[in-house]
Amino acid sequence: MKMGDNDAGVALNKARGGMVMQSKKRRFGLSGKLVLAILAVGAIPLVISLSVAYYRGSNELQNVIGASFQALAEGSAAKVDAELQRIITVDRILAQQAEDDPKVRAELLGDQSRGKNSPVVQFDWPPAAETEPVIDALKASRVTGLEGVSSPSDESAAAKVTGLYLDSATQQHTLHISTPIHDGKGTIPIGWLQRDYDVKKLFDPIIYPIRFGGTGHVMLINNSGAIISCPMLLTGSRIEDRTLLASVTKNRAGWTTAENDGHGRDVFSIAGYAPLAGVNALLPPGESWHMFVWQDSREIFAPAKSLLIGVLLAGLLSLGLLAALSYYASSHIVKPIQRLRREASRIAGGDLSQPLAIHTGDEIEELAGELDEMRIQLRQHISTLEDKVEERTRELKENQAEKDRVTEQLIQAEKVAAIGTMASGIGHEINNPLYVIMGRAEAIRDEKDVSACNEYARDIIKQTKHISAIVKNLSGYIRPASQHELEEIDVNEKLAEALAMAKLSLLDDRIDIRQNFVPVPKIFAKHEEIQQVFFNVIRNGIQAMAGNKGILEVTTTLEDNQVCIRIKDTGTGILAEHLGKIFDPFFTTKGPDEGEGLGMFIVRKIVTKYNGSITLESQVDKGTTVTIRFPGVEPI
Known part of the structure; x- marks a missing residue:
């Protein structure tokens, strides 16, 4: 069963409803x-x-x-x-x-x-x-x-x-x-x-x-x-x-x-x-x-x-x-930028059917091209998401030999699903730099001082590169892990990127994020898989605090020559009878629209794949702490 463009738009519009009400x-x-x-x-x-x-x-x-x-x-x-x-x-x-x-x-x-x-x-x-x-x-x-x-x-x-x-x-x-x-x-x-x-x-x-x-x-x-x-x-x-x-x-x-x-x-x-x-x-x-x-x-x-x-x-x-x-x-002067904003809002609303064609001969046209590339990838992955999940899940049950390959595809599907839930947040994140670009373009129109115009142009280029980086980051995130080789990874850098992705659509204004990163050795892994591990755990912590005030604390330390990452939330916690099932596939306590129960299963698969370990401590109504450890590849 395939999900059409209209169905995707309906799903994304639900997440975007609050932003529409604010715009009115x-x-x-x-x-x-x-x-x-x-x-x-x-x-x-x-x-x-x-x-x-x-x-x-x-x-x-x-x-x-x-x-x-x-x-x-x-x-x-x-x-x-x-x-x-x-x-x-x-x-x-x-x-x-x-x-x-x-x-x-x-x-x-x-x-x-x-x-x-x-x-x-x-x-x-x-x-x-x-x-x-x-x-x-x-x-x-x-x-x-x-x-x-x-x-x-x-x-x-x-x-x-x-x-x-x-x-x-x-x-x-x-x-x-x-x-x-x-x-x-x-x-x-x-x-x-x-x-x-x-x-x-x-x-x-x-x-x-x-x-x-x-x-x-x-x-x-x-x-x-x-x-x-x-x-x-x-x-x-x-x-x-x-x-x-x-x-x-x-x-x-x-x-x-x-x-x-x-x-x-x-x-x-x-x-x-x-x-x-x-x-x-x-x-x-x-x-x-x-x-x-x-x-x-x-x-x-x-x-x-x-x-x-x-x-x-x-x-x-x-x-x-x-x-x-x-x-x-x-x-x-700002009509092209206004059109780009409207197109970004349309994509955030789930309408992925129309191509984005803006011809200005400058960075705005390049930005439009990046947005259209993202639209194409989103459309492709959303349209095949349900078929892939059903097909790979059935193959996993029928043939144990296909387990590793199916797991890899489930990881990719989980990433695509996460990108789908972040579509409205992506449009909002892109809109903010667009306002800055419009202001600087208007200032260039009126400014006669060449040095000031150069300064405004540098601001436009900076904001355009910022949006381009967001699009490229998301495009790289959803590519299959098989396309990348193992490499040395800075854990602090990947944690920062995962937090940035979570802020696109998941973060509530009442949730306070606290970061305490210290220099630690690099680890040897695929960067997109490590980023998915951190993103899934951070997303679970934020969802556990949804609708309430809370604190998400992310720290890194070096303990016993191992890189230690702790992600702690002050959410609802996990019942004692559920603690032993958290890492089981398809186990979830969330609603039908909030997950398929694969997040923590995939997290443990990836962590153990790189000789790491993951533990979980939780108290009801007090919060949960997830501790992940990896062996380092070099001393500090």
Whole structure:
């Protein structure tokens, strides 16, 4: 009795039913997935590059702005230093003129002869008519005796600045500078020339013109945070943020970032600073003046944000164009691959009657040829499977002399039956690389970079070779063992191939496969028979765990100079009364569609054929362990 193509299709469709139901649930077609994949490939680098560019650009902009603010602070500090040095120079010239004035000397020298309780000598000098016209900020100029200074220990100083204070009479902030007046020899101080200057008139003409942007400006402060001159804050007001103040009142120039702008707002800011070295040398101990440069951070980073938005809009436009082009390519370029997928699905569904003819002149055509070769072999073996099994089984019972030959044919029939059950899995395994091939073909259509096109072409060749290897592996597996000679076999390699074949259609997602392979000697046998041994045992283990979670553990070791293979499952186990019959021909506990009871019989035949041994341990509801041993042909 022969199995026709239609009967084969019905049998294979049962195994494929679950995959069909899953395909109906797909939300997106192939074109939609390709478009989404290409958009992701374009969007991810765009987002990463924009993020990196913005981060690096912001840091570099911050460094440039900080260095610029530092240079501006140093330049402004130098201007204020120069102005104060000019004022002090004028005061020194006047002090020398006072030394030469007989009236001033008489008053001051006469003061030294007075007692301690006498009033302090103090009078306005020089007269208003003689006051230099260039000092518009001058408020008062007077000469005092030595008692007129607040710190007698400083009498030998050339000049000193007492700092910033509020004039209670005028409510104006004043800067006080004291210059010593010496005797005729210029060595002994006899009094002081004390002059008061209006801070705003003195420093505002220097500080106010230094503006940049809408908010950028410089300000003069002291180390306690008092504002000496600022175009935005009142003189005498203070910077309350102690952290910011400590950062900008150092004895060296620099720049810093802070979470306060020094103007009462808690926002990120960049500030440049520089000390007034010349002025600080004349100030009382513990007091220092500093130049502070600031600009609103929103104004600083506005150009960078504007540029980022522009680049982002351009990137979105590029993604839109990329989506349109990818959709066009997916609709017109991948048709041969889509047809190949449909043909593979038809073969997986059991329809082996139609030849597969695709003419593209490339690797896709070669892949189609391999698939058609597989279709022909499947059709031939499926159509003769039942006749061969019945004929060889009858001959085995009638003639014991034909036992070895029939056993060989049963082994081949078992392999063909296994291939038949894996047909749907084969189509699924081939479909996955086809999706990759379609994506790369579409990318080549749109890509202008030759190097990128070469990379995509290499991916297509890689996936095509992968599918070709699957087909060749299966074709070699189903060839009769008589066509091969004995050879040295790597057990670990054959175990890996058997696991790969089992995954084509047998493996449940809930089954965890664990491999623990160690280097072991090779064995001497026919590779297709050893692969069938491993495949049958692995298949039994997976079927024992069908519908449940489980673990399939495959290990190799070297024990007593023998190659030892253990295949352990956590399935239902084997009843004690069945253990002695496992290796009997035609004994099975499976359903009528799940096996003929030849699997383990064939396994033991092959193992003993090569001087090996097989043992089986099993516990109901705990699992089964199959141990296979072969003599090695070489040391490790």
